[in-house]
Amino acid sequence: MIRLFIPHDLAAGAELALDPGQSRYLAAVMRQAVGDELLAFNGRDGEWRVRITAVTKRAVAVRAETLARPQAVGPDLDLIVAMVKRGRVETIVEKAAELGARRVRLVTTERTNADRARVDRLTAVAIEAAEQTRRLDVPQVFEPVKLEALIAGWEPTRRLLFCDEAGDAPPILHVLTPDPSPQGGGEPWAILIGPEGGFSPRERQTLRALPYAIPVSLGPRILRADTAAISALALWQAALGDWTPKAAP
Template sequence: IGRSGGSAVAERQLRPQSAGPDIRLLVPPLKRGRMEWLVEKATELGVAEIQLILTIHTDAQRPKADKLAIHAVEAAQQCERLDVPALHPPVPLPEVLAAWPAGRPLVVAAERAPASGPPPPGLAEVARQHSCGPAGLLVGPEGGFTVSELDDLRDLPFVALVGLGPRILRAETAALAALACWQCLAGDGSVSPPLRSLVTTGAC
């Protein structure tokens, strides 16, 4: 170790690097610190990527990428995660949908049932159909999706509209509720972290 830097040699590997579930979370930019909180909790829940989207009702300034990255790294350290989710800058929703991989289901949280026709199924029903595979979870902004946006989403073959219960949730609540449910039913929610010494183990 010198004044300008130093070097270290790893003597042993305590835990092998492992890939978590390939879950991509699509969310609008949020206001007043809620974006940082969402990134932190989504990282703890094991999301692989966070894509910010711009919708008709999106009403928030573009968050600072470096600040979000710091929250993601700190959250990964807190829950002993060995990787950090990729954070992508805001992109209009139609552009994201145009480039969406056909083989990856996109589960969309619909805040209200349609005016006509059957209500959307619950998230649990859809999650059980896609166990352990790649997936995307999309939630709308404050104010929700417009009717035209929902119609466009409903017409896409890879999209599944789902309900998250009888209450209207804030965007960050909906995102974390959907992510937690998906991890429990179709991800790694049943996997426990390895045992560690009580001296070094922290709460996640």
Template sequence: MPRSHAQLPRLFVAADLADSVDLTLDKDQSLYLAAVLRKTIGDEVILFNGRDGAWLCRLSRDSKKSVVLSVVERIAPQTRATDFWYGFAPLKSERLDYVVQKAVEMGAGIIQPVYTQYTQVNRLKPERLRANAIEAAEQCEVLSVPQIAEDISLDRLIDGWAAEHGDRVLVFADESAPSATPVQTLGELAGRRIGLLVGPEGGFSETERQKLGALPYVIPISLGPRILRADTAAVAAMAIIQATIGDWR
């Protein structure tokens, strides 16, 4: 995206984007632009919808209840969604928001909550997860908003893995694994479809760990000699995967 557009507000919309189209924003987005950012007629905004790339738009009518934007030109082509699956045991409140936002920033293409034995949260609001994913995409110039998959138990995930994911390898952050660099282990997976599973605070139970370890498509990795919080472990694991076999190379 051109540097001259880097400071413009970015908004995700559901509508199709094309040349010479006028779009009326919903109430919340209109309020955000008109009342919070104090944008007025003639000011520019960038819109994206996850399908049509990024588009430069200009306010043609402003009101706190209804802002109309005129599409000017496409400034970035649509990027492909990644095939990187990220599963995580739901955490509480702000830390839940954090892991979803960081997964978007780190290039996850599919995000799925996975309930484990020690998971402390047993109910989620999918719309909140989606909102956090969209917000992260808006802030970080991500054009492909990840899919938020339906929450699932670890047992159901494992039982249906082959049918749902085919030959995808499942890497799981195992705090009980021998402390060693995971670089060599991950390097051997280059070119494979990858999934990452990070457990809750307290980690996986011994039963879960044994069940995962017995599966041929599961690869346990250590994240070093220190005990990491679940949200820290998630970012660390995604970073090492992207750096060794992902799209950072």
């Protein structure tokens, strides 16, 4: 069934007009008509079954009917990634959404070659991925900031998995010890991925000195930023996230 992210409030009987892009997609691409049913979510009110009530040249209108799934949130996991080329950033955001990251934070470093990003475009990528993966929320994508600024405003309770390509950090699976308790993985985490040229010696020294940072290795090969982000997210989810059912209380 077609799923759409709709920013409007969702409740039984709510009448909603979809935006032009969604209206064109339903009417012209998917050939939907009055009476057809689809799923809608907004990241707050759960997933709802909605029915098309009108199809015009300007918009498609729908009415929310029944709650299909109550709202649920995934792990409190941020992906922090140094800016890379546009195509790779889009891939990173798409896969972060698929792999359950709650937020994507872009940073610039001493060796970053790009410092601009179209956050509106990246948000659209995240929405499409959320629609496809059946998650009930959309990861928030933030404007790029300097790595120093991000560290200066850090919440000390959030652990930072620092993917260090230098080769002298412990393997990631030696650090991510699965917690079988019902609350396992419940604390906030972040994963940090560096730029194509790696972190500078000064940045590495700063990161390794942070009390909440845990340097890890992603193996013997130097990975591109998008590959490193996907690998680290998958391993974190498998060890501490929502890929493995927690034991009953």
